[in-house]
Structure formats: structure tokens, C-alpha cells
Amino acid sequence: MELVTLIGAITVFILAIFLGFELITKVPATLHTPLMSGANAISGITIVGALIFSNTDFNGGDPGVAAWLAFFALILATINVVGGFAVTNRMLNMIAGKRGGK
Amino acid sequence: MDEAVWDIGYLVASILFIMGLKKLGHPRTAPTGNLYGAMGMLVAVVVTIAQMDFGETNNFILIISGLVIGGFIGYLMAIRVQMTGMPEMVALFNGFGGAASALVAASEVFRRINENNLPEGLELHVAWTAIGLSALVGWVTLTGSLLAMMKLKGGVEIFGTWYRTPTWGPEWLNYVKGLVLISIVGLLYMTIEEPGNQDYVIAIIVLSSILGILFVLPIGGADMPVVVSLLNSLSGIAAAFTGFIIGNNVLIIAGSMVGAAGLILTNIMCKAMNRQLIDVLFKSFGGSDKEQVTRTKVGSDPEEVAMVCDGISKCVIIPGYGMAVSQCQHQVREFADILESNGCEVKYGIHPVAGRMPGHMNVLLAEASVPYEKLIEMDDINSEMGECDVAIVVGANDTVNPAARSGEGPLAGMPIIDADKARVVIMVKRSLSVGYAGVDNDLFYEDKTMMLFGDGKQMMTELVASLKDL
Secondary structure (H helix, E strand, O other): OOHHHHHHHHHHHHHHHHHHHHHOOOOOHHHHHHHHHHHHHHHHHHHHHHHHHHHHHHOOOOOOHHHHHHHHHHHHHHHHHHHHHHHHHHHHHHHHHHHHOO | OOHHHHHHHHHHHHHHHHHHHHHHOOOOOHHHHHHHHHHHHHHHHHHHHHOOOOOOOOHHHHHHHHHHHHHHHHHHHHHHOOHHHHHHHHHHHHHHHHHHHHHHHHHHHHHHHHOOOOOOHHHHHHHHHHHHHHHHHHHHHHHHHHHHHHHHHOEEEEOOEEEEOOOOOOOHHHHHHHHHHHHHHHHHHHHHHOOOOHHHHHHHHHHHHHHHHHHHOOOOHHHHHHHHHHHHHHHHHHHHHHHHHHOOHHHHHHHHHHHHHHHHHHHHHHHHOOOOHHHHHHOOOOOOOOOOOOOOOOOOOHHHHHHHHOOOOEEEEEEOHHHHHHOOHHHHHHHHHHHHHOOOEEEEEEOOOOOOOOOHHHHHHHHOOOOHHHEEEHHHHHOOHHHOOEEEEEOOOHHHOHHHHOOOOOOOOOOOOOHHHOOEEEEEEOOOOOOOOOOOOHHHHOOOEEEEEOOHHHHHHHHHHHHHHO
């Protein structure tokens, strides 16, 4: 890894933290739970890492510990992503349905 | 084609995440926000798979089966969960996310050690620091979330026996936590010194798992919303560190953004409880010196209460955790419907920290088809309480305790719903026992207060029946 790549990554990291602080300011209490579970589903982005390692590790032909860890990570991350978005959607539909369907 | 072109796909995913998170914070746009988030995730996954070189292997089938298995389990859990079980579900998914990041980190380190392909120089420092931090945060998130989930449930069933989740934390435990954390940092340094030794990595994993449990153990059930929110923030940070390991910006952006947003949400919740985050995390609260209840109060029966409720013109229902426990939101709604058909105006006063999760009451009442417009936030409902005929408190205690105004005791300064300003207060509660803060509630003993002692569901059902009989 080049130093410039690292600095670049750290820059993105710091700026994204500031972005996160700015994005969430005033949130009505109704949305706290859906917001939490929606954000939680987004943090399942680690699925990308799990996908990449699930492939490289099995390339050797002999799936070692590392490969199984990656595969297990893939399953957990997918549960997090799919379950997280689905559950958020269910909650939001319930809230929105009641406000519009009156 | 240059591989870097694929990064444009990740950029698109990042933009979708940012817009999604932004939209999730506003009621009107929240469903779109969630959709954007899901689309961003789909783009990221497709781009990742599309640029993979599978060679002669069966990895494609393997990866697809992993996605199908995980997706199936996740979807099934999401559609089957009851609204009352939502906080536990979010805590569990959160733990899975943290664990996935930690496992990716572990996978990378074991692969490198097995293949004897250790990085050198700067790359070694970056990779191994990121792996160590990802493991630390990830395992803390997993064990912490699992314990938080059990605390939200109140206990766990092992081989048919019910064990209550303990809350235990003497002051010296904080020093133990500090010591464990310092050891982990020391181990992290040693992994860089001796990158080929996997024992250090295993030690980090074990210690981090223990740290997660020690971290949540002293915190009481009512503070779990804050803890789950903080752990949510941590799972984002873990994903960001994983981004450093694989050198991928979308992980860094999404992860750190969720980390920061989670911290803000945690803070909003602490403010609603008038507590400092530090106090929630490191000082056990109201545990040891609970006030002894010495006074008594004669309970009323549902018929009496029904007669009081007959012919009133304005009623405010104040739900609390008790409503979630007894799952009586449908009965509460039915009660409100009868009052409304008699020409009474019914509103719901929602305290920001009622329940075990921010917005917990809103979700429960939404499940019982209560219109969104009737759920009024604390500050707005308080200005109307003076003209309210009957305030019905269902399974809440601390959030209506006038002691909070006195400026003394554990509740001092916590904003409350002014239930005591209503002409008549009806409290549906199992007993006179103190709430989570351990403070006796003067409201119980006032002349205008009627206590309905019993399980929320049973009492509300009887109340509805008596009201129909009138």
C-alpha cells in the first residue's frame, strides 16, 4: 500500500464521519427505531468484504479455516442486510399506512 | 478495461447510502430512504461479484448459496417478528453485522498466515491495525448485542429453564474493563511486531468478546435503547475498519457515516432521559438504593373507572413499557375507539423514552392501527394536559413521576408528561412498586388518581367490557 492511498482512505473516513454527524439532526421519535434499523442494515456493507474473501480463499482448492470464516461472515452479513432492510420497510409501511390510509 | 472503473459502481452505492440515510430522518421520505439504502447495497454486491475472477473454481455457486441462505434466514426473521420483539431483532441483526466484520478480519489474517504471505512495512502496519481494530469492535458488538438482546427479553431459556438476565456491576468492574482494553491494545501492538503469530489474534478475539459482555452487564434493561444505538454505531465503525483492510471506499464511507449517525441518535436518546452517556455506561443506576414503598392505596375496579370515563370530552392515553410487556396495544386502541364513538377526543402522549427503544410506543400503536396524527410528542401534549378530563397511564411510571420536577433524586430534571395536571388520572399498573429509577411516585397517592392493579391486557379488556355495558 502506498502512503498516498492510506492518506486518501483516512481522508474519506474523516469526511464521512462529519457527513454522518450532519445528516442526522432533528429526527422525530417515531422514526428513531426505523432509522436505527435502517442504519444498521447499511452497516451490513461489510458484505462486500465477505464476498471478496469468500472467493479468494477458496481459490487454493483446499478450503481452510480462513475460507470458512469468510463464508460464515457472508451468511451473517446477508442476514443483517436483507433482514435489516425488510424489517425497516415493515415498520415504515405500518407508520406510513396509518397516516395516509385514514 | 481498467479495474478502477468498477469503483464508479461503488461511488453510486455510496451516493445511494448518503441519500438514503438523509431521507430516513424525515417521516414523509423515510420509506424512499430505506429503498435507496437497499438499492445501494444491491449495487455494491452486484459490482463486487461482477468483477470477481472465479477461475476454475465453484466459488460462484458457493457465493450465491451463501447469499441465498443468509437472505432467506434474514427475510424470514424480518417478516415473522412481532412488533413487540422489534428491539431484540434490531439488536440481533446488529450483532450479526459486527460479527461479519470481525470474521472478515479474522479470515484475512488466517489466510495471510497460512499462505505465509505477510505484508511488510506500511502495509503491514495499516492492515494489521485495521484487522485488530475491526476484530476488537466487531466482537464487542457481537457479544454486547447478544447480551443486550437477552436483557431486552428479560431472560433466556436454556433447556426449558428460564434464566433472568443479570445486571451486575460494582465500581471496580470499570477498572477491569479498562485493563482488558489496555491488554487488547497491547496485543494489537504485538501482532504487528510478530505478524506471523496467530495466537495474538486469537487472544484479541477472546478478550474483545469478554469486553463486550463486561460492557453491557452493569447496564439495566431500561437503558438498553441507548446501548443498542451505541452498538449500532460501533458496528458501523467495524465495517469502516474492514474497508481499510480490503482497501474499499464504500465500506469506509458507509461504515463511518453509520457510526457517526448512530452516535448522534445515541445522544438524542440520552438527552431525552436527561442523562449523560458516560453515566449510562459506567455508573449503575438506581440499582442499590431503591426507595421502600411504605404508603398504600386502595385500587379501583374497572366498573368504577368506566363510569368516570363516561361522558368525558378529552382523554389522553400515556403508554409505557408495561403496555409492551402485556401486549395490550389492541385493547388500548379498542378502549379509545369506544370513547371516540361517544364523542370524546382521544390523544396519545408519547414520552421520548417510553418503552425499551426510542419510538417503541409509536411502533406498537401503529401495529394496532392507531392513526399517526394521534400520537403526540411530549412537549406538545403537555400544553394540553390542563384541559384533559382523564389521563390514562398504561404501564408507565417514571415518565409521569412529578418527583422529576423537584430537582432532587435520581429522576431530577428528567422531562415528564404532566399526567398530574389532568382532572382524573387512571393508572393501569401491576402494583405500587417503584419504577426503574427506584423512586416512589406521589402521583399514585393523590385523591384524583385511580389505580387499576393488574396485568395491562386483562385490565384493559375488562375496562372495555365495562364501558360497553354502561
